[in-house]
Each structure stands twice: as structure tokens, then as C-alpha cells.
Amino acid sequence: MTYSAVDQDFEAARAAAPAARNVRAMRAVRIWLFTVAALVFAMVVVGGATRLTGSGLSITEWKPVTGALPPLTEQAWNVEFDKYKQIPQYELVNKGMTLGEFKEIYWWEWSHRQLGRSIGLVFGLGFVAFLLSGALRGRLALTVAGLGVLGGLQGAIGWIMVASGLKPGMTAVAPVKLMLHLTTASLIFAGLVAVASGLGRREREATTPGVRRFASAMLALVLVQIALGGLVAGAKAGLTFNTWPLMDGHFVPPLSALFLQAPWFENLVDNPMTVQFNHRVVAYAVVALALAQAWAARRSQPGSPVCRRASAIAGLGLAQAGLGVLTLLEMVPLPLGLAHQAFAMLVLGMSAVHWRLTRA
Incomplete structure (x- = not known):
């Protein structure tokens, strides 16, 4: 092989390197988006369990950061239980329940909220990392950012839903607000899988x-x-x-x-x-x-x-x-x-x- 041939091969490899890096970057973004979608899927299922077990009103406050820690002592559990005793659901549905029974419904709601925090963390860290690396740019970056904004809004919708069930005479959340919460989660999930599935495709389907x-x-x-x-x-x-x-x-x-x-x-x-x-x-x-x-x-x-x-x-x-x-x-x-x-x-x-x- 002549020197010129080697040189040509080197130039071709150097020209192909950016394309290969872009393929790897898109693969990483795709895996990240599907991971977030899987977490949203899990959150919807756990949310269903929270609803079916009547657990959604067991945590009566919205503490996005400090609420990540559950009660760690018996005294802390009693404080949370006393808060629950102040809402209509306890008086009208669960009056007389034991602390152990309260813990069962508390853990469902806490797990649901914890999944929400995990989604925010995984999405936020991934978005910043891929934005800084250049993997997310242009229309893709704006689309993914829009899904992130919708996710943040979903947290607020979730609390508005819970708050509707804390009002006098209410023993469950308002149906319209539950529908809005579920529909928003579904839109986020559909958006994530749609964006992820379209990344890195080399040929367009006829x-x-x-x-x-x-x-x-x-x-x-x-x-x-x-x-x-x-x-x-x-x-x-x-x-x-x-x-x-x-x-x-x-x-x-x-x-x-x-x-x-x-x-x-x-x-x-x-x-x-x-x-x-x-x-x-x-x-x-x-x-x-x-x-x-x-x-x-x-x-x-x-x-x-x-x-x-x-x-x-x-x-x-x-x-x-x-x-x-x-x-x-x-x-x-x-x-x-x-x-x-x-x-x-x-x-x-x-x-x-x-x-x-x-x-x-």
C-alpha cells in the first residue's frame, strides 16, 4: 500500500468519526429517554395501586424536597398519623384505624411521590449532561425540554389533585383532577417513547x-x-x-x-x-x-x-x-x-x- 493510499484511508476514517460519535450519542439519548419512560410507566402503575388501596390522601402536605425522607422514629410516625386524623377521609372512612394500618397506606403514597422525585432527578441530570455534550440541540432539545416542563407541571397537578380530597366532606380526590393527572402522565409517557423511538433511524419507512x-x-x-x-x-x-x-x-x-x-x-x-x-x-x-x-x-x-x-x-x-x-x-x-x-x-x-x- 502506498503512502497516499494510507493517507486517504486516514482522511476517510477521520471524516467518519463525527458520524460515529453522533450515532453513539443518539443511542445514549435514546436509552436515557426510554429509562425515564420506564420510570413514568412504573409511577402510573404505583399511582393505580395508591388509588385502589385508598392511600392517596395519607400524606397531607406537599414537601417536594424534605418529603423524600419518610418518618424515621415512632414519634415522627405519630405526628404524620395525627395530621391524617384531621382530614375528612379519616373521620368518614378510616376512623379507628391503627398506626400499623396507617403505615400501609402511607408507604404506597410515599413510594408514588418518591418515584416522581426519581423521575425528576434522572431526567434533570440526563438533560443537563446531554445538553452540555451537544447530543441535545435544536428541535430535539426543545422537544425534550418541553416534556421536562410538562413533567414539572405534573408534580403541581398531583398536589392540586390531592388537595381536592382534603376539603371538607371529601373522602377521595376530585374525579376531573384525577383524570387530568393520569392524562398528563400518559402524555409524558407517550412523548418520551415517541421521541426515543425516532432517534438514530437511518432509513425512513415507506x-x-x-x-x-x-x-x-x-x-x-x-x-x-x-x-x-x-x-x-x-x-x-x-x-x-x-x-x-x-x-x-x-x-x-x-x-x-x-x-x-x-x-x-x-x-x-x-x-x-x-x-x-x-x-x-x-x-x-x-x-x-x-x-x-x-x-x-x-x-x-x-x-x-x-x-x-x-x-x-x-x-x-x-x-x-x-x-x-x-x-x-x-x-x-x-x-x-x-x-x-x-x-x-x-x-x-x-x-x-x-x-x-x-x-x-
Whole structure:
């Protein structure tokens, strides 16, 4: 090999080095974003456990920093217990509970808040590190920063939700605020997985406008269904009308029952029959749309990644619908309730990835 040939190889390697560094940087950012998404997923599941065990009001103060330490002495535990005894939930629901029973609900809420702090720490340190290294820049940096701002807002929404349950006469949080809290968490999760899944892709997938429209509609409808699920949880509507496919003997309940309260729009939040019926109807729509998307993808792009993802979403949607029916029939036991919430996030995550990759 001549000197000039060696020199040419060296120049080519030097030119390729920045591209290789960029690939490694994007891989690291992708791993970081998926890690944060996994923590958000865990937080949603633990939040579901907090709700199902009635633990969400056990910590009556918002201390983002000092609250990271739980009570460490028996005296400190009694102080926290005395604070809990001052709220309506204790007087109306849990009066007479022991300190040991209080600790059980306290640990659920503390774990939920601790996960929130962990998410903030992992996100914040990673964002600063990748920003300083140059891995995050331009539109990507702004998008990720926006998700961070939404995460910070989520902490405030969580406290506003808890505070709604501390008011006189309240024994649980307000359904609308629970819905807002869950929906915001879902938006953050979907955003994280969508951004992460689009990083480092070398080739753009060939997709049709129809495929892209299906992907957008699927993602939007899943988010709507999760929001309605938050209302079902807030109104405890899953503990009523525990039959399927009929509700109180009807496939479609009479309007007089669905719109029992006045003004009519309050039924959308406070009427357990209306809240659960809406959740059922949109569940049918999610399954129908998922199957239609899989069929359309199979017809237009058989055997492609698009087709495989659409089929996976359809399978997850059917499994989630079946799990929802079982959860309803069994009156929402803790394991089934958590599985139903976790599967909802899986359907959402897969829909977000599919939506992003049809636009990559």
C-alpha cells in the first residue's frame, strides 16, 4: 500500500468519526429517554395501586424536597398519623384505624411521590449532561425540554389533585383532577417513547397517507380512553354495573338514567352509569380502530414493520379489552386493576411508537 493510499484511508476514517460519535450519542439519548419512560410507566402503575388501596390522601402536605425522607422514629410516625386524623377521609372512612394500618397506606403514597422525585432527578441530570455534550440541540432539545416542563407541571397537578380530597366532606380526590393527572402522565409517557423511538433511524419507512391517518387516530383515541378511565377511577364507577355486555339489563342504558343529573354535563363526570358507559363505548371504538388499522396495513404493506406494529397494537387492544371486562366482572381487585392500567400504558406506548415511525 502506498503512502497516499494510507493517507486517504486516514482522511476517510477521520471524516467518519463525527458520524460515529453522533450515532453513539443518539443511542445514549435514546436509552436515557426510554429509562425515564420506564420510570413514568412504573409511577402510573404505583399511582393505580395508591388509588385502589385508598392511600392517596395519607400524606397531607406537599414537601417536594424534605418529603423524600419518610418518618424515621415512632414519634415522627405519630405526628404524620395525627395530621391524617384531621382530614375528612379519616373521620368518614378510616376512623379507628391503627398506626400499623396507617403505615400501609402511607408507604404506597410515599413510594408514588418518591418515584416522581426519581423521575425528576434522572431526567434533570440526563438533560443537563446531554445538553452540555451537544447530543441535545435544536428541535430535539426543545422537544425534550418541553416534556421536562410538562413533567414539572405534573408534580403541581398531583398536589392540586390531592388537595381536592382534603376539603371538607371529601373522602377521595376530585374525579376531573384525577383524570387530568393520569392524562398528563400518559402524555409524558407517550412523548418520551415517541421521541426515543425516532432517534438514530437511518432509513425512513415507506408509509401511505392512510397508514399515517390511522396511526394518528389510534394514538388520539387511546389517550381519550385513558382519560375516560381516569374518570371511571375517580367516580369509582368500576364498582357498579358489574355485568357485561349489558349494563343494568341494557346494552345502551336509557337516556333518563344516563342524564339523571342537572345540568346534563355533570353526568359525564359524576354519574357512575354515564362514566362507565362512555368508557365501554370508547373501548369498543379502540378495538374496532385497531383491527381496521391492522387490516389496512396488511392490505397496503403486507409483511412490513408497519404491518407488524399494527397487528401488535390490535393484539394488545383485544387483550386490554378482555382484561377490562374481567376487571369489571370481578369488581376491580387490586391485581386486575393494576394489570388493566399497565396494559393501557402498553397500548399507548405501542401506539406512540407506531405514530412516530410512520413519520420518521
